[in-house]
Amino acid sequence: MQKDKRTSLTDGMFLSLMKSSLKGISQVILIENAVTGFIILMAITIFSYPLGIITLSSSIIGTLIGKLGGANENNVNSGLYGYNSVLTGIALTLFLTGPSQWFIALVGAALAAVFSAAMMHFMRNTGIPILTFPFIILTWFMLLASYKLKAFQLSPGLVPQDLSHWTLNISGKVDWLEGSFNGIGQIFFLDSTLAGILLFIGVFWAGWKYGLFSILGNAFALLISFVLGGEHSLIILGLYGYNAILTSIAVSIVFKEDHNRFAPISGIIAACVTVPLTASVATWLLPYGLPALTMPFVLSTWLFLGARKVLPRL
Template sequence: MKLSSTGLVRDEVGADTSGPVMRALGLIDTILRGVGQVMLQNNSYAGLLFLVGVFYNSALFGIGVLVGTLASTLTARLLGADRAQIRDGLFGFNGALVAVGILYFLHPGLLTWVCVVVAAACSSVLMAAMLNLLRAWKLPVLTAPFVFTTLCVFLATARFGRLHSTELLPSAGLPQGATVEGVVTGSTLLHGLFSGVAQVFFQASPVTGLLFLAGLLVSSRLGFVAAIAGSLIGALVAWGMGAAEAAIFSGAFGFNSVLTAIALGSVFLRPNMASLAYAALATAVTPLAYAAVSALLEPVGMPAMTLPFVLVVWVFVLAIPVFPRLKAS
């Protein structure tokens, strides 16, 4: 192992990892990279700032992120997954989101924590399955394992009397026509801008959002700009379409757009004028996808989470080969 500009240490094939201190540092680096990969950043410094941001808002969620990332990472190690992918945090980030999602939508208790560990471990199995499945289409897995794993857990609560949902889990019912609620002000948009970034980890805190942005700035200036633009575009589109002021204020329409903007604006495409316009279009479409997916899942009382981001990015990535002005990274 040796020092790296992207993390605490960099584990390389053939490096001496026999010492307990080096193994511990390697595990910490891998866990932090897993946290960073929630926003597509293979950078343990970014992961550390993301973790600090979560702990700032909630110690419960911070512990959950650590437990979920550790459980999913160790599962991948135990099953012999590719060492480089584990090291880069690719088997950690879905576990982190699974943990915080379960703790957000279910009342915390011993059984809930057992579900966190088991579901985070299962997210690594699903990650491996989807890596294998989507390889033929050259599609990234993104947060799909998190979405599908947590949806299964939430749906199962209807048949298990010892798992209790919070009031934050949507109430099942047919979608109702929306009306414009509240007055959107500059304060609404500013609060929603930073909260939209924080909501990637289910945190409705502008300070947490600022810490997340600091982590992105450490890792990627382009990713930092993309996150700000994504959250702002999400809020403005939601405002223009008549979303409730409270939803814009809390960042509910921003976090999927943040992830879409980072993915297409700084990760999967080489930056040029065409790719930036393409990323902006995908980012603007994402709040519409969020509204549509939320309405689709409302009859069964399930949250959309990051499914809109996954669907939009999959469609736009699949279309890249048809457009010669776009170059995949």
């Protein structure tokens, strides 16, 4: 009888951990839904099963650090200690190479949870969410460590470029459909139509508003980047879309005030702002060979949420 109780308790703890970890995956898109997290995990695993393993492992690590560290139980169960770990684990797996790649990625996932806790403390009185800032800064620092530490071996795809010799290459046709699905896929560094379809399904599962604003944010980003003369190859890859999707959801739905009738409009405007921000951040990082990651999303969302403190109708 005592053994059955212990088994039941262990099973309950395991299921709770897995549910929170799946929510940690869904929280990357600012959604708290275990089913959505599972669908996202399937999309990533179909694209690359090693990436699926690192995604789930990273979320579990971040969630465990929150639980064992004594963090607020609601925050842990909502997946708020998992999403930065997920993104950090995926990014370091993709942008590093060599025998220490997986180990560094998992350590990075653990550090992301600790960094998230620190950022929550620093920003607790601002009313502004930390979003993916811990993931961005931690990933940039760990990638830059590759120039001084041999264990960190940078992927050949990340090459510093001299801006004085930079040329803008606008050529080829734009495949709007492929760009649309790649836009949501790039949130998790995926450039696959099938993965994009599954991710849209996961978002719509959580609620039609999430799905609607993910489509609108992506569509406006595609249009604005094309009109402004963005490189067609980058538009097709979805590199102008993923930050817009996250920003549209954040400003229009997740962090809006109940009485704010203009939140949907300001969310779309904020999504459009991510396009020049993406171009600017990517250019700023060219000499360092670093990816822009989700910094345009963070900057645009902080800008609009901060402005609402003074301009509440925004």
